Amino acid sequence: xxxxxxxxxxxxxxxxxxxxxxxVGQVIGVLPTVLLLIFESVLGGWLVKSEGKRAxxxxxxxxxxxxxxxxxxxxxxxxLIGGTLLLTPGFVTDVFGFFxxxxxxxxxxRRAVLAWAARRVVQSAKRGYAxxxxxxxxxxxxxxxxRD
Numbered sequence: 493x494x495x496x497x498x499x500x501x502x503x504x505x506x507x508x509x510x511x512x513x514x515x516v517g518q519v520i521g522v523l524p525t526v527l528l529l530i531f532e533s534v535l536g537g538w539l540v541k542s543e544g545k546r547a548x549x550x551x552x553x554x555x556x557x558x559x560x561x562x563x564x565x566x567x568x569x570x571x572l573i574g575g576t577l578l579l580t581p582g583f584v585t586d587v588f589g590f591f592x593x594x595x596x597x598x599x600x601x602r603r604a605v606l607a608w609a610a611r612r613v614v615q616s617a618k619r620g621y622a623x624x625x626x627x628x629x630x631x632x633x634x635x636x637x638x639r640d
Contacts, residue, residue, distance in 0.1 A: 509582030516583060532586045536578025536593070543593050544571050566602045 517525040551564040574592030577585040591597045 505584070509584055512583045529581055529583075532583075533579060533581070536575065536586065536589055539590075539593050540571060540575035540578060543595060543598075544568075544575070546595075547571050563602070566605065567598060570598055570601050570605065 547568040554561040570592040577589030
């Protein structure tokens with residue numbers, strides 16, 4: 493699964509980005525396409541800076557109140573990932589980057605990421621291995637553990 497994700501990230505995504513850039517360039521021209529890519533990067537950088545400050549402030553406020561910062565940590569992570577995608581040249585990555593960074597779409601992204609993480613936790617728990625032992629001990633119904 494990890495190999496497939498890396499293959500998509502490093503091979504298929506750049507090919508898709510180049511294809512989309514060429515298609516956009518054929519429709520609106522080379523110079524407008526380059527200017528649009530530059531504009532998206534500048535806008536994305538400004539947006540990441542402002543939303544990153546907002547996410548950091550919310551995280552600090554939550555920690556000062558002594559609460560668990562689950563939502564705030566997820567928002568900060570999404571802004572970081574979105575910023576990376578926005579600074580990567582291309583239209584496809586910019587769409588996902590804006591989805592992760594914009595304050596009105598970030599809650600949707602957060603829900604999707606948290607649902608994915610919850611599924612991963614449930615799948616790991618179904619295997620019966622204790623995470624606190626690095627998966628080295630299998631937990632049996634009577635509470636005993638045995639070393640693998």
